Amino acid sequence: MARLHLFDLDGTLLHGSTAPLEISRQLGREAENIAIERAISEGRIGPPEYATQVHALWTDLTEAHVTAAFDGAPWLSGIEDVWTEIRRNGDYCAVVSLSPSFFVERLLSWGAHAAHGSRFPAVPFVEPLDLAGILNAAAKVRIADRLCAEFGVSRADCVAYGDSGSDKDLFGIVPVSVAVNADRHLRGLATHSYTGQDLRAAYQLVAGTR
Ligand SMILES: [Mg+2]
Numbered sequence: 001m002a003r004l005h006l007f008d009l010d011g012t013l014l015h016g017s018t019a020p021l022e023i024s025r026q027l028g029r030e031a032e033n034i035a036i037e038r039a040i041s042e043g044r045i046g047p048p049e050y051a052t053q054v055h056a057l058w059t060d061l062t063e064a065h066v067t068a069a070f071d072g073a074p075w076l077s078g079i080e081d082v083w084t085e086i087r088r089n090g091d092y093c094a095v096v097s098l099s100p101s102f103f104v105e106r107l108l109s110w111g112a113h114a115a116h117g118s119r120f121p122a123v124p125f126v127e128p129l130d131l132a133g134i135l136n137a138a139a140k141v142r143i144a145d146r147l148c149a150e151f152g153v154s155r156a157d158c159v160a161y162g163d164s165g166s167d168k169d170l171f172g173i174v175p176v177s178v179a180v181n182a183d184r185h186l187r188g189l190a191t192h193s194y195t196g197q198d199l200r201a202a203y204q205l206v207a208g209t210r
Helices: 009-013 019-026 030-041 047-057 063-072 079-088 101-110 137-151 165-173 184-189 199-207
Strands: 004-007 092-100 114-118 158-162 176-180 192-194
Touching: 004 009, 004 137, 009 019, 009 092, 009 101, 019 030, 019 047, 019 063, 019 092, 019 101, 030 047, 063 101, 079 092, 079 101, 079 199, 092 101, 092 137, 101 114, 114 137, 137 158, 137 165, 158 165, 165 176, 165 184, 176 184, 176 199, 192 199
Parallel strands: 004 092, 004 158, 092 114, 158 176, 176 192
Antiparallel strands: none
16 A cells, blocks of 8 residues: 655744745745744644735735745755655655645645645735635645545555644644654654654655554
8 A cells, every 4th residue: 555645844844944934034024924933833823813914924925036935945855855765666745734835836846746735815916815725733634634535545554744733633643753853742742753954864764664
């Protein structure tokens, strides 16, 4: 049976940063975004408020800013190598993130079979933000189930990689999980833990687990 590897983006594939922070940096709005990040990480706001506030910061956002943010972001090394290896084994890899889909979907070009994020309007923003498209931790589980059906695997065939609270629900339903540069709480819920900046080493922890 094939396996499905589910990767979080912010703090997991991105080391010590998030897609919104990288986007806001391009617009000179990093300090404001850091305050919003703090609010969500402390639980003072949830994903809908977070999306509303970053959307408001990004009124001048263009595709060129998104490209610069993506290209300049602090990615772990070896992401494409790991996804090539996963594909070679006949397994599947997907990115499921609460970050904007217009950023997350760029990872399809690196070899992910699927990439899902919160649905934001097309860049530059003309349409309003529709909160119905904003994901939360529970949505990650729903998307994982949908991907399982799509790829013909079950929850028992999944491996999840994550770093924080939004990965908790997902870690609870898969048999193998890797806490990547994670907080202590998530490390306690994971079957494996990795600290460092090379996804190949994180993948090696679970590559031989079946
Ligand atoms: Mg994360």
